[in-house]
Amino acid sequence: MKIAIGADHAGYRLKDVIIPLLEQLGHVVQDFGVNGPDSVDYPDFAAAVCEKVVSGEANRGILICGTGIGMSIAANKFQGIRCALVQDLFSAKATREHNDSNVLALGERVVGPGVAEEIVKVWLETEFSEGPRHCARIGKLTALEARLQS
Ligand code: RB5
Numbered sequence: 001m002k003i004a005i006g007a008d009h010a011g012y013r014l015k016d017v018i019i020p021l022l023e024q025l026g027h028v029v030q031d032f033g034v035n036g037p038d039s040v041d042y043p044d045f046a047a048a049v050c051e052k053v054v055s056g057e058a059n060r061g062i063l064i065c066g067t068g069i070g071m072s073i074a075a076n077k078f079q080g081i082r083c084a085l086v087q088d089l090f091s092a093k094a095t096r097e098h099n100d101s102n103v104l105a106l107g108e109r110v111v112g113p114g115v116a117e118e119i120v121k122v123w124l125e126t127e128f129s130e131g132p133r134h135c136a137r138i139g140k141l142t143a144l145e146a147r148l149q150s
Helices: 012-024 042-055 069-075 089-099 113-125 132-149
Strands: 002-007 028-031 060-065 083-085 103-107
Touching (some): 002 012, 012 028, 012 060, 012 113, 042 060, 042 069, 042 103, 069 083, 069 103, 083 089, 089 113
Parallel strands (some): 002 028, 060 103
16 A cells, blocks of 8 residues: 655644654555654644645555544644544554545654554554444544535
8 A cells, every 4th residue: 555654743743653664564655744853733644644634646555643633633624634543552453444534643642663563564454344333433434524624
């Protein structure tokens, strides 16, 4: 898959752990930064990654900040983005099966690199269940987006 990834100054170290993992798993990575400790604003990086996912230039996105919360709030402003903030393996699997999430948010200050790597692996390898009730709920999310846009 093509995976767009971005982080702020509180998440770039974890990004540097996740990128080699993605490459080792055979994915093509588009890195939108940031690549150092100078303070930046997480919405800018969420936007860069989500625009690639919405346009189809990336299949999935991964966003990392200190908590993952700011990135997930910003990402879910975008029509067509279903971003899940994940801190455990159960949620990593469930959000793919139930929500067909296309962006993963992680908090470098919350999960260690080992847990984060396992979350990423499970999130990437788990397919959407295609279950009718889950499809219907995602349809309602899409309808909500359209209604709020108008
Ligand atoms: C940066 O200090 C921090 O606020 C940011 O990385 C993130 O945790 C916001 O939700």
